[in-house]
Amino acid sequence: MTSSKIVLYLCLSFIGGIFISSLLVVPKLIIGELFVLGVFYSLFFLKQRPILVFGICLIILAFGILRYQITLNNFENAELRNFIDFSKPIKILAEVIKEPDVRENNINLTVRIEELLINKIGIPMEGKILVTTSRYPEYQYGDRLKIIGSLKDPPIFGDFSYKDYLRKDGILAIMFYPEISQKPAESGSPSAFYGRILSFKNKLREAVNQSLSPPQSSILAAVILGDKRNISEEWKDKLNRTGLRHLTAVSGMHIVILTSILMSFLIAIGFWRGQAFYLTVGFIFLYILMIGFQPSAVRAAIMAGLFLSAQKVGRVSYSQRAVIFAGALMLAQNPFLLKNDVGFQLSFLAVMGIIYLFSIFQRWLKFIPQDKYLNLKNILSMTFSAQVFTLPILIYNFGYLSLVSPLTNILIVPLLPFIMVSGFIFSLVGIFWQFLGWLLSFPAWLLLTYLTKIIDWFYCLPFASLEFKISWQWVLIFYLILGYFVWRLKEKERWKFLDF
Structure with a gap:
């Protein structure tokens, strides 16, 4: 049993403890029994590594339960x-x-x-x-x-x-x-510094609003700035029913697109891969600062950073362990995320979907030509992988299933990098020269107009979406079936490799 596997089991035990405690009130006696059993197995089976690890997992499970209970108690009894x-x-x-x-x-x-x-x-x-x-x-x-x-x-x-x-x-x-x-805020304080960053964001928002009109302006502001305040309820419903709401939340897909574009650009202009990696991480950090440390974006940045790190050190195959480790760290800091934050659930599942299904969708989409810069096949593979893993949670929480989502994503998601790049260019220029920014906004306007027309057309279809509710038991059954399906596909993939 490798060290990385042991860390994986410990992280899963901690997450399991928080999960159990978020659903049930676990008596202190049971927590104590778990701890005593864990200590017993750890002390008396030191030379039998699997049993030793099992004992430590029991201790970590108890700590996970305690972490949630203590945090909840402190919250409820706050002065x-x-x-x-x-x-x-x-x-x-x-x-x-x-x-x-x-x-x-x-x-x-x-x-x-x-x-x-x-x-x-x-x-x-x-x-x-x-x-x-x-x-x-x-x-x-x-x-x-x-x-x-x-x-x-x-x-x-x-x-x-x-x-x-x-x-x-x-x-x-x-x-x-x-x-x-x-x-007034104190000058020179951290909040004053961060306020200047948000002021820059407001200038970008103003540049977007000066050059475009709704719904194009509100959608672009959501896509590049994470600002959904001006998206009307009508358009929120349209985005939901067509399976495209994820475009307006700065998520893993947006961060991965940005990192891919930045990495490719920096390498193309002469930076070494290592230099490009560190510069990209720095740019992403500044971007997260600018959009206001939105939880979904922070989670996405952490996941993207782990993925880039795995690429840099050549250990992409261990990325699922890194993601679970990151998830355990986030829950250690805030155990309420697991039960009460749908965004955390979706972010975590989306990344796990990309890890387990990305290569499978790439094989299914092999008819799409590989492109050095846009890499359409990668974008679609990433989108479909994430959507498969997040589908049950979306239905459970929001009560609908978009039947046109696969087609609308094929028609629109490949354009997302162009929308983001063109939007950033004209809004940055528009801060300093409004007229030139307006001239440069035409490509973004064209792409966003195409996007809105596609959404309108599919939204009007009578079979665009189905409304229904599912229980958590059906969610569990879905993930058990999905887990078996992924395992079978991975086994098939492994045997094909061995036969070769």
């Missing part, structure tokens, strides 16, 4: 929660720690509380809350605010728990339309 539904409005000093989420009629501010003011006395307090207020005046990342209002517990809407949804972001309570007075 700030004592002021939910308080008898009178409370006063707090807080800082905006996330780019404001601007909606059509209001704005959501994620703020970190610094002090609670009671009888003009400041009491140090920690915790994050979500504040819903009017769109104006405008607020920015890093703003320091004095807020007067009533804290509320996030509600439950039928099967959807808003409290669980916000828990993954560490948000303890919500507040609706409080009184807000603003204080």
